[in-house]
Amino acid sequence: MRLLGESHKYHLDEYAQHKSQLPGRRLQWLTALREDAIKRFVALGFPTPRDEGWKYTNVAPIEKKRFTLPTIRAASAFDASIVAGLALPGTSMLVFVDGRHVPELSSLRPLPVGAAVSSVAAMLETQPEEVEAAMTRATPRASTFTALNTAWMSDGLFVALEAGVELVEPIHVLYLATTPDTATHTRNIIVAGPNSRAAIIEQHAALTDAAYFTNVVTDITIKRGARIEHHKVQDEGRAAFHIAAVTADVARDGHFVSGSHAFGGVLARVGINVALNGEGAQCTLDGLYMPNSRQHIDHHTRIDHNQPRGTSRELYKGVMAGAGHGVFNGKIVVQPNAQRSDAEQTNRNLLLSDNAEVDTRPQLEIWADDVKCSHGATVGQLDVDQIFYLRSRGVDDASARALLTYGFAAEMAERVSFAALRDRIDALIRARLPQPLEKLA
């Protein structure tokens, strides 16, 4: 048992003081869950670099800050044009401001029968049992931040698809942070029935440059033969702290596609845990991180091949500029009975400046023999031959570097099938280049 630190006391006091404002306070199971979670949080404490999983990411700044719960503001207090500017055409959009769903800003397009798309807070009012199943599952082995999330959970996206339901249009969830020094804890729950299909875009953006803390948990259940795409576009404010945990439970012949595109925040950490729990389950994990100035962006992925014939493909790319610090930790575990598993993992990093840093740790843990598993990791810089080639064609040095950097990163945008999202990611990549590309493109 650790000594109860200042920050723990702070969180306990805050919780005692504010628990009556949290949604679902009349639900006994939820209150019990929240109480257990805050106890678990105190027992675990904040991770430190001495913990193997947090070796390269120091969350002390989050621990030191005294974030408060954001107050609920009326929808009229927001400029709707900002939301419109962030909207993606051809999607149903749910907007959450400071961790609360704002129906006035959201726009749901017609949904097929058998599809439920709502907010978690609304579900707690109408059909709490749907939320209960998903929330209780994650609790027992929760990490510090997931425990905090459970204790404080304010809202989130809720999607449930019945068997065979296919959402043609993606669902776009926009999380907007507007208030400095606040912490938001949101949870997305996605349950895809057998052979259903959907794509979900989770975007984080901010209207403030001051520090705030986003702690988001996404829980995805993919039943037999279903396919879920989950794209995260993390474009938080410059001083934001962003901690995210994505878990996906994939049943037989199910397919989970994940994209994590990380651009914002001063300290961001995304954990993605995929369990291939049925025969022939698949997952595709893509990721791009582009830290610059003093940003720190960390991705931790873990894929468990728990059943035979599973396939996993993972490609993560990083571009580190300024004093940016990128971290990639990818683990693939093949359990003893998961014969004929096929896993491939690649991590490529581009270091653009003297003060940039990257730490990469691709890991394989194989307990079965009839498997095909490989991983590769590279760290390097732009190819001098390619720069020379461009220069010999009359492109100046800075433009040549920008173009090659763009080419390296844009591959991740190109892999996105939904055009509007692809363009959005492409724009974010261009905005991060050391020099604009207009002249060439």
Place this chain on the structure above:
Amino acid sequence: MGSPTFNLDEFIGQKYRQGFFTPLESDTVPHGLDENVIRLISEKKGEPAFMLDWRLQAYRHWLTMTEPKWSSVKYPPIDYQAISYYSAPKSKKVGPRSLDEVDPELLRTYEKLGVPLAEREMLAGVAVDAVFDSVSVATTFKAKLAELGIIFSSFSDAVKEYPELVQKYLGSVVPYTDNYFACLNSAVFSDGSFCYIPPGVRCPMELSTYFRINARNTGQFERTLIIADKGAYVSYLEGCTAPMRDENQLHAAVVELIALEDAQIKYSTVQNWYPGDKNGKGGIYNFVTKRGECRGDNARISWTQVETGSAITWKYPSVVLRGDNSIGEFYSVALTNNHQQADTGTKMIHLGKNTRSTILSKGISAGHGHNAYRGLVKVAKSAVNARNYTQCDSLLLGDQCAAHTFPYIEVKNPGAQIEHEATTSRIGEDQLFYCQSRGLSAEDAVAMIVNGFCKEVFKELPMEFAVEAQKLLGISLEGSVG
């Protein structure tokens, strides 16, 4: 091919019996560890004051440390107070009296390796009274080395004869504060080898523990210190392909290599200690700290290891690339069969400019064996133009074994170029079928494929070692295929 080596093998045990064994037979300190035991060890060895101080400092630091638990190896807790830290080698009464009493499995292995009969007794720990005459040969070698100014002696002798060299370099690569086991070793190390190659000298022969007096039973806390002065070259061989009988379960050795400007050290290990029986009972815990430092510019250190023995192998031979243009290399084959566990790999710490490192690791898991590669490639801010290439391949034989890969890559310099590749696979049915259709037995076919898998590492071994290593691999894999 193997015979010259085996002949040389004969000297060792003999010399040691004469020089060390008999007089110390009564010197056994009771179990347990405290400052008095350390003072006693130091006194018995007739060490200068600085050595005792160093040991005591290490011991005091050790008391503040806790045993590390992060590795992937599992073993019951070790009772450090149950170990006798200064025991004379086991007396005749303890060992088997003749080969008839030795485990027939062990004998069969000797036969396969082609170990001469007389030597088998020595290796199996049989207390033989017959004396082979070997003194003369060993002396010849010593004279030849002395002529070139090369110092090659036991650690105990070096402490007495060259205290200034020992004091200068001891603990300069692996300080006693380094880790739990290295710290314990620093406090209680029994003996080991010391080697110094003077500037510009190329050591004319492969230095080996084979040649050394007092080579065997240096105990469980061995310490090796090798210094290659400016422009010197040495190739050092450690270990033995034949399985050695050993009473000590825990082995916590420390090896320090120092290569000054333009110097080169090549360190090869074949480790085949008792791995325990088929059910995982017994066997050695081999927890070793090995590290080399390229202290001068253009220095080069290469580690080659073939690890087939021990119940648990837990070590990371590392290179600190401090000098500009220095090179670090790590070539490893680690085989785990039955219930063996291995957590091994390397650390390449790039500090100097234009430093290069190569890592080639081949892990083979069979039976219930667990094999983990754990490595670190670190490029500091000062290491402009650093290069690293890492390849870790794992081969799985059987559905109860496991293979893990845990590489760490930390880069703080944009000029670095780092590549890491790893694969895990098993021997294909088609490969086996092809070999068998050409008349090879299933076992020979596996041995052949595994040897092919390890070829890149074996070619880094000195010739006679390489030949033995191949045979060894075949034997260690026996019974792992249907």
